[in-house]
Amino acid sequence: MRRLGSVPYGEALDLQKALVEERRAGCVPDLLLLLQHPPVITLGVRRDSRSHVIASDGQLAMHGIEVHEAGRGGDVTYHGPGQIVGYPILDLRPDRCDVHRYVRDLEEVMIRVCADYGVAAHRVDGLSGAWVGTEKIGAIGVRISRWITSHGFAFNVNTRLEDFQLIVPCGIADRGVTSLGKLLGEELSIEEVEDRFIRRFAEVFDR
Numbered sequence: 001m002r003r004l005g006s007v008p009y010g011e012a013l014d015l016q017k018a019l020v021e022e023r024r025a026g027c028v029p030d031l032l033l034l035l036q037h038p039p040v041i042t043l044g045v046r047r048d049s050r051s052h053v054i055a056s057d058g059q060l061a062m063h064g065i066e067v068h069e070a071g072r073g074g075d076v077t078y079h080g081p082g083q084i085v086g087y088p089i090l091d092l093r094p095d096r097c098d099v100h101r102y103v104r105d106l107e108e109v110m111i112r113v114c115a116d117y118g119v120a121a122h123r124v125d126g127l128s129g130a131w132v133g134t135e136k137i138g139a140i141g142v143r144i145s146r147w148i149t150s151h152g153f154a155f156n157v158n159t160r161l162e163d164f165q166l167i168v169p170c171g172i173a174d175r176g177v178t179s180l181g182k183l184l185g186e187e188l189s190i191e192e193v194e195d196r197f198i199r200r201f202a203e204v205f206d207r
Contacts, residue, residue, distance in 0.1 A: 001198055003191075004035040009042065009068050009079065012087070016150040019089045023148050032201055033087040034194050037079035039065045041167055044074035044141050048171070052076040055166035065166065072151035074128070074141030075171035082158030082181070084193060090205070092147045103128055103140055105204050106153050110138035112200040113155070113193065119183050127172065130155075135178035136169065155197070156180065158187050 007015070012035065022028045041060070043049040053060075053067065053076060060067065065078075079085060086109075092102060107123055110130035114121035114137065121130045121137060130138035138155040156179035164177045181188050201207070 001032045001034070003194060004033060006038060006081070007035045009037050009040045009066065012037065012085075013068070013070075016087055016089065020145060020148050020150050023089050023091055024146070028089070030091060030207065031089040032198070033089065034197065035085050035087070036081055036083060036190070037085060039063065039078075039080040039163060041065055041067045041076060041078055042070040042072075042141075043067065043076050044070055044072055046075050046171070049074075049076045052168040052171045053166065054168065059166065063163070063166070065163070070141065070151065072141040072143045074139070076167050077139050077141065077154060077169060078164050078167055079154055080159055080163055082156070082160065082179070082190070084155045084157055084190065084197060086152045086155070086197060086201070088149050088152050088201075088205075090149045092144070092149065097147055099142075099144060102144070102149065103142065106140050106142070107138075108204050109197065109200045110153060110155055112203070113196045114180070116196050116200075117180060117184060119180065131175075132178055132183060135176040136172075137178050137180065137183075139169070155193075157190055157193050 111121045128140045143151045158181040159179050
């Protein structure tokens with residue numbers, strides 16, 4: 001497990017690529033990277049994900065928000081301060097080689113973290129992520145290359161939710177986004193929530 005603080009998105013991409021190869025070669029063990037990103041919009045591999053960026057280039061520049069091709073599954077999403085991003089670098093072999101199970105397990109981690117704070121999160125049939133009512137609190141977009149994972153989840157803690165208005169989050173127009181801080185009515189310690197993620201991730205993934 002590595003807590004990296006705030007990392008620019010491009011640097012995080014390069015780090016993940018390097019760690020995937022190191023994991024494949026057996027040079028590092030399974031890892032969970034926990035970090036935050038400066039404001040950035042990332043595009044998944046879906047062909048129409050760029051069309052779900054509502055803001056103009058000028059608006060994005062005014063807000064200081066970059067746009068990156070992520071090379072992961074899923075659609076468009078936003079990352080920014082106050083959001084915990086988790087990048088598991090795991091070898092799913094030999095007994096966890098199931099993409100759907102892996103996504104459900106990441107959802108389960110976020111659902112259990114919410115429960116730690118008295119928030120009842122759930123899954124929505126046909127949609128990935130963790131939801132509270134009709135609002136998404138945690139998004140998932142993964143890449144799996146020969147059963148080595150990268151990318152992962154983004155969980156809103158103290159995230160500035162108005163920045164999501166610059167996009168159609170995950171390409172879903174009729175649902176909103178929320179954060180743990182909004183639901184609890186207070187700003188939370190990122191480090192404390194990271195502690196919860198470490199504990200729950202270890203439970204779900206038997207680490």
